[in-house]
Amino acid sequence: MTYFRLLRKNLTRKKLRLFLTIFSIFTAFLIFGILKTFDSALNAGIELAGADRLITSSKVSLIQPLPFSHYTKIKATEGVANVTHASWFGGYYQEPKNFIVSFAVDAQSYLEIYPEIFIPQDHQENFLANRQGVLVGEALAQQYNWKVGDTFPLISSIWTNQDGSRTWEFKVEGIFSDPEEKFDTRSLMFHYVYFNEGRTGARDTIGWLVIKTESPEVNEAVSKAIDEQFANSPNETKTDTEAAFGKAFLEQFGNIGLIITSIVGAAFFTILLIAGNTMVLAVRERTNEIAVMKTLGFANGRIFTLIILEALILVLLGGLPALGFSWVLIEALKGAVGGALPPMTLTPEIFLQAIAYMVLLGFVTGGLPAFNAVRINVAAALGRKAL
Amino acid sequence: MTKKPLIKLEGVSKHYVKNKMSIDIFDELDLVIKENEFVAIMGPSGSGKTTLLNLIGGIDRPTSGTITFGGEQIDTFSESQLSKWRAANIGFIFQFYNLMPMLTAAQNVELPLLLTKLSKSERKEHVKTALAIVELEDRAKFYPREMSGGQQQRVAIARAFISDPKVLLCDEPTGDLDRKTAEEILKILQLLAKDFGKTVIIVTHDPEAAKFADRQLHLDKGKFFERKAA
Numbered sequence: 365m366t367y368f369r370l371l372r373k374n375l376t377r378k379k380l381r382l383f384l385t386i387f388s389i390f391t392a393f394l395i396f397g398i399l400k401t402f403d404s405a406l407n408a409g410i411e412l413a414g415a416d417r418l419i420t421s422s423k424v425s426l427i428q429p430l431p432f433s434h435y436t437k438i439k440a441t442e443g444v445a446n447v448t449h450a451s452w453f454g455g456y457y458q459e460p461k462n463f464i465v466s467f468a469v470d471a472q473s474y475l476e477i478y479p480e481i482f483i484p485q486d487h488q489e490n491f492l493a494n495r496q497g498v499l500v501g502e503a504l505a506q507q508y509n510w511k512v513g514d515t516f517p518l519i520s521s522i523w524t525n526q527d528g529s530r531t532w533e534f535k536v537e538g539i540f541s542d543p544e545e546k547f548d549t550r551s552l553m554f555h556y557v558y559f560n561e562g563r564t565g566a567r568d569t570i571g572w573l574v575i576k577t578e579s580p581e582v583n584e585a586v587s588k589a590i591d592e593q594f595a596n597s598p599n600e601t602k603t604d605t606e607a608a609f610g611k612a613f614l615e616q617f618g619n620i621g622l623i624i625t626s627i628v629g630a631a632f633f634t635i636l637l638i639a640g641n642t643m644v645l646a647v648r649e650r651t652n653e654i655a656v657m658k659t660l661g662f663a664n665g666r667i668f669t670l671i672i673l674e675a676l677i678l679v680l681l682g683g684l685p686a687l688g689f690s691w692v693l694i695e696a697l698k699g700a701v702g703g704a705l706p707p708m709t710l711t712p713e714i715f716l717q718a719i720a721y722m723v724l725l726g727f728v729t730g731g732l733p734a735f736n737a738v739r740i741n742v743a744a745a746l747g748r749k750a751l
Numbered sequence: 752m753t754k755k756p757l758i759k760l761e762g763v764s765k766h767y768v769k770n771k772m773s774i775d776i777f778d779e780l781d782l783v784i785k786e787n788e789f790v791a792i793m794g795p796s797g798s799g800k801t802t803l804l805n806l807i808g809g810i811d812r813p814t815s816g817t818i819t820f821g822g823e824q825i826d827t828f829s830e831s832q833l834s835k836w837r838a839a840n841i842g843f844i845f846q847f848y849n850l851m852p853m854l855t856a857a858q859n860v861e862l863p864l865l866l867t868k869l870s871k872s873e874r875k876e877h878v879k880t881a882l883a884i885v886e887l888e889d890r891a892k893f894y895p896r897e898m899s900g901g902q903q904q905r906v907a908i909a910r911a912f913i914s915d916p917k918v919l920l921c922d923e924p925t926g927d928l929d930r931k932t933a934e935e936i937l938k939i940l941q942l943l944a945k946d947f948g949k950t951v952i953i954v955t956h957d958p959e960a961a962k963f964a965d966r967q968l969h970l971d972k973g974k975f976f977e978r979k980a981a
Binding site for chain 2: 365366367369370373374376377652653656657658659660661662663664665742743746
């Protein structure tokens, strides 16, 4: 006999109740694991945001293009150190289900403004030299087994080519990565010049602009100056910091953070009630046994610790497999959705956050019954008359 | 050789307050129990027998008076001091056995040894010996529900003496057993007093059970009346 065996015996005395409680905890942490991973993936762009980067897009809508002339005008604005632009391509490979996050960019300035994108020197040189070249993210290259030198067609769901088709030919000139795993490497980028000359409509327009300011302190003044410059024109702009832009982009889908917090919060509150109720019942049923343990010399502190440990084990039995299963589901989901969603990974941060919640849950659900156990009046609990 | 006093109650009073009324259980009670004595405490219901046992076992405190054990005043101990003291000195035996239903006989007996520094193998050896004394070696792996009342009470006795306490406090230990089984239990308690030097105090309603004791005390209306053993 060991304390661990004693805990195990106490936990398993009502197997159906144990299973149902573990299952409810499992479900809650499964929801937590998946939603937090999803939330973290969606927020990856916000986390990536540079403090000195601003984004200018159409005031009407993010999908409304801006004239190319905005690029040169903004470049001349005071406080602006560098400007680049990007346009949404909406491409897929072979079938619509193989959706790929793809942009047409001003290559030179884009790479200057995003120094976190890592590209081997020779890849960068080759890419800049070839108008039909494409820079492919490491994860995307692995997915389709693309190597430098390969050519492949990409079909745009928006843009028609000069030949009347929506198929665009590209040559892989470089593969980029992000050692910090914040930039989406399941994406690709190619030259705006090739894109602009090739498309049949909306020529000389751009999707949005990325501005590097001289310092974060001038961000507010620069964004104000840009937006004032185009006020009352047919193409009014809206300039935000990159973080605010990323957040606004996500909010197109509703307040995802609030939705996730609400779901996780509701799940947690429910399991808190279930697990807490189970622990209170389990300890109340054992009032007599706890009293006997006290007569044997088990001190209050030891009994308190045993009950807290029991609650912790109960939560971990449900929570840890749920995290494992979340990981499996996320990995499977990655393959199934291709590039339609940002890269999802159950990060060590999410894992540690879940463990912290499990420990907290163990203490909260075990705390009250443990406190009650300490307060048990031995003589009364033994069912013996006091007289 | 004269036996030394082990437990001393001096001027012990116990009152309860129930529904704003003070109920006196006993007042100014004195009692001395010597080492290695087998004492039976009898008395009508409500006379305070169990309360007395609780006070001696440190699971209740007197309203006034002092209780000393081996020269140490225990009624002033803190809760944690009392826990340690009980683990070292007291073994409880109850009318309804109070075994842990999810543990086997051997595990129930081993439970108090978790509070000691004995190794796993030493604990196993102690359990084996304790079960042999109560003649239940062959039931070591049985759960309480798989044993008769008498067998369960023997397991409870083994659990009570396994950590080698000086005193065994037994509250109606035969109250739930038939005559033959009760006698077997009382003989074991007698053996523990005579051969193992334990001080045994039993609370009982049964005069036949009380006959196994060296000394019988009758508690009534807050006073003791002593009767010599037959």
